[in-house]
Amino acid sequence: MYVDEVFEKVKARDPDQPEFLQAVEEVFTSLGEFIEENPQYKKANILERVVEPDRMFIFRVPWETNDGEVMVNRGMRVEFNNAIGPYKGGLRFHPSVNLGIIKFLGFEQVFKNALTTLPLGGGKGGSDFDPKGKNDAEVMRFCQSFMNELYKYLGPNTDVPAGDIGVGAREIGFMFGQYKRLKNEFTGVFTGKGLNWGGSLIRPEATGYGAVYFADEMLKTRGDSLDGKVCLVSGSGNVAQFTVEKLSQLGAKAITLSDSSGFIHDPDGIDEEKLAFVMELKNVRRGRIKEYAEKFKVQYAAADPKLDHNPLWAVEADCAFPSATQNEINEVDAQNLVKGGVFVISEGANMPTAPEGANVFLKAKVLYGPGKAANAGGVSVSGLEMSQNSLRLSWSREEVDERLRGIMAAIHEQCMIYGYDEKDKYCDYVKGANVGGFKKVADAMLDQGLV
Numbered sequence: 001m002y003v004d005e006v007f008e009k010v011k012a013r014d015p016d017q018p019e020f021l022q023a024v025e026e027v028f029t030s031l032g033e034f035i036e037e038n039p040q041y042k043k044a045n046i047l048e049r050v051v052e053p054d055r056m057f058i059f060r061v062p063w064e065t066n067d068g069e070v071m072v073n074r075g076m077r078v079e080f081n082n083a084i085g086p087y088k089g090g091l092r093f094h095p096s097v098n099l100g101i102i103k104f105l106g107f108e109q110v111f112k113n114a115l116t117t118l119p120l121g122g123g124k125g126g127s128d129f130d131p132k133g134k135n136d137a138e139v140m141r142f143c144q145s146f147m148n149e150l151y152k153y154l155g156p157n158t159d160v161p162a163g164d165i166g167v168g169a170r171e172i173g174f175m176f177g178q179y180k181r182l183k184n185e186f187t188g189v190f191t192g193k194g195l196n197w198g199g200s201l202i203r204p205e206a207t208g209y210g211a212v213y214f215a216d217e218m219l220k221t222r223g224d225s226l227d228g229k230v231c232l233v234s235g236s237g238n239v240a241q242f243t244v245e246k247l248s249q250l251g252a253k254a255i256t257l258s259d260s261s262g263f264i265h266d267p268d269g270i271d272e273e274k275l276a277f278v279m280e281l282k283n284v285r286r287g288r289i290k291e292y293a294e295k296f297k298v299q300y301a302a303a304d305p306k307l308d309h310n311p312l313w314a315v316e317a318d319c320a321f322p323s324a325t326q327n328e329i330n331e332v333d334a335q336n337l338v339k340g341g342v343f344v345i346s347e348g349a350n351m352p353t354a355p356e357g358a359n360v361f362l363k364a365k366v367l368y369g370p371g372k373a374a375n376a377g378g379v380s381v382s383g384l385e386m387s388q389n390s391l392r393l394s395w396s397r398e399e400v401d402e403r404l405r406g407i408m409a410a411i412h413e414q415c416m417i418y419g420y421d422e423k424d425k426y427c428d429y430v431k432g433a434n435v436g437g438f439k440k441v442a443d444a445m446l447d448q449g450l451v
Contacts (some may be wrong), residue, residue, distance in 0.1 A: 002035055003028045006047040019326060020352075023107050024051055026355060030434035034418075044450075045445065046442045053080045053106065054087075058099070059149040061127060063142040066135065069273045075146050077125035079159055080106040083444035084158050087123030088113055088191075088379060090164030093171065097126045104326075105164075108350055109379070111437025112372040115411045118383035123159055125150070131166050132286070143174035151179045154189050155306030156389070161192040162382050164261040165325070168238070169194060171202075188389030200385035202400040203378075207348060208242030210377015210408050211321055211369075215346035216250065217412035218367040227251035232342070234258045234310075235324035236282050236289050239375070240350040243321045244270050244278075256312050258291045258324060263312040264293075309333050316340040323348030334360035347371040358430060365426050373411050373433040380407045409427035413444070 007028050028047070032274040035041050061075045062119075076099060079087045080307055088108040092102070102124050110122030127146060131139050153159055163172055163327060169192065176190045176197075186198075193199035202209070216226050229252040233240050236257045244254040253269035257278060266274070281287045293300030301311050308333040313320065320342045322328055326349065329337070334357035337345065345361060346369040347353065353361070353370075381404055388394055395403075418439075419432020 019104035030431040078106040082121035085119035087159040089124040092126035092164040094165030114437040114440040147178040205242040206381035207378035211348040212246040213408040214374040240323040307318040319344040322352035331356035
């Protein structure tokens with residue numbers, strides 16, 4: 001089969017990039033039948049073209065600590081595909097960043113952005129710099145040095161980065177300031193900006209809110225809603241925080257949060273007061289989630305690398321929102337989720353479920369929203385921020401939230417079109433998202449010729 005032939009070529013070319021290969025395989029698995037039924041894509045070798053980025057940049061980032069020590073990190077940006085709009089995707093600052101991870105994220109971003117109904121291409125970037133333990137002055141010096149090289153490739157109609165892991169409002173501010181200084185222009189070349197200098201309301205909340213809205217859309221297909229549901233949430237950063245907030249607003253109850261050190265289980269639910277504590281703990285003091293357990297006298301389990309599963313996913317619940325990082329749910333975790341009564345999974349993180357875990361969900365016929373569909377709320381509001389910048393306008397919180405909910409409903413509808421099986425009365429949202437996103441990008445590539 002054509003998709004298998006192309007995947008073998010990708011494996012031979014990039015054997016040292018497991019995350020990228022996993023992302024490609026996950027998409028290709030959904031596309032086999034669709035490609036065979038539409039030979040125009042094979043004739044134009046669209047798959048070979050779509051797995052190869054338009055361009056990649058890798059560069060040195062020298063900076064100085066407060067003690068005068070010279071440090072060197074590696075920066076990179078992968079501009080993957082701009083068939084339907086300027087490259088759009090976050091920047092990640094984390095020690096784990098390498099080219100394979102950035103390519104995986106950029107590849108996913110191409111199809112996620114296509115699903116949003118907005119004219120956005122896909123890209124991703126970042127550095128192996130770790131902002132943890134650095135003060136504002138050190139982070140600023142790194143961001144300015146990083147932008148001294150990256151700015152050459154950016155522009156409001158070319159490539160528009162945003163935040164990701166390790167890149168929040170502080171980092172966006174420092175990078176935007178340096179871009180403005182170098183280019184001598186004030187343009188919407190970043191999203192996630194501060195509200196008083198071009199940012200959009202709802203942007204910090206967007207990924208978490210969107211994952212919840214997508215879960216609600218999936219539940220509607222079964223005549224159900226989130227009201228009264230007990231939910232597991234992993235992570236404790238931006239996505240997890242606002243997932244908890246929106247769940248509470250819709251009548252559901254989040255009972256877990258986690259970080260790299262372990263997780264808390266609060267059977268009474270994380271209410272407004274407790275969430276405010278988490279936000280202060282994580283966003284201001286940058287403390288550990290264990291402090292939540294100590295303050296509110298709830299269960300805490302330290303992470304144990306010797307275990308073959310994450311005990312968080314063995315807690316009984318109705319819904320799960322993996323919101324931490326890639327591959328946090330393996331096959332055993334997925335089995336534990338199903339055993340524990342979870343029948344809705346909406347991914348807030350990028351590719352948090354390993355392929356074996358995803359197969360468990362699909363076999364059990366639970367409502368499973370993959371990241372490229374369920375967590376597209378963040379880039380959707382980034383696109384809305386770009387629109388507001390172009391119009392020199394600011395929309396109200398209610399208007400942006402309403403537009404976000406409409407976009408998530410439209411993404412769900414596209415997934416249903418390409419993923420629903422009338423015979424089984426079940427929607428394979430993985431297939432629906434992959435085919436829907438691919439078709440839009442591939443058709444644009446066909447229209448624009450061999451470029």
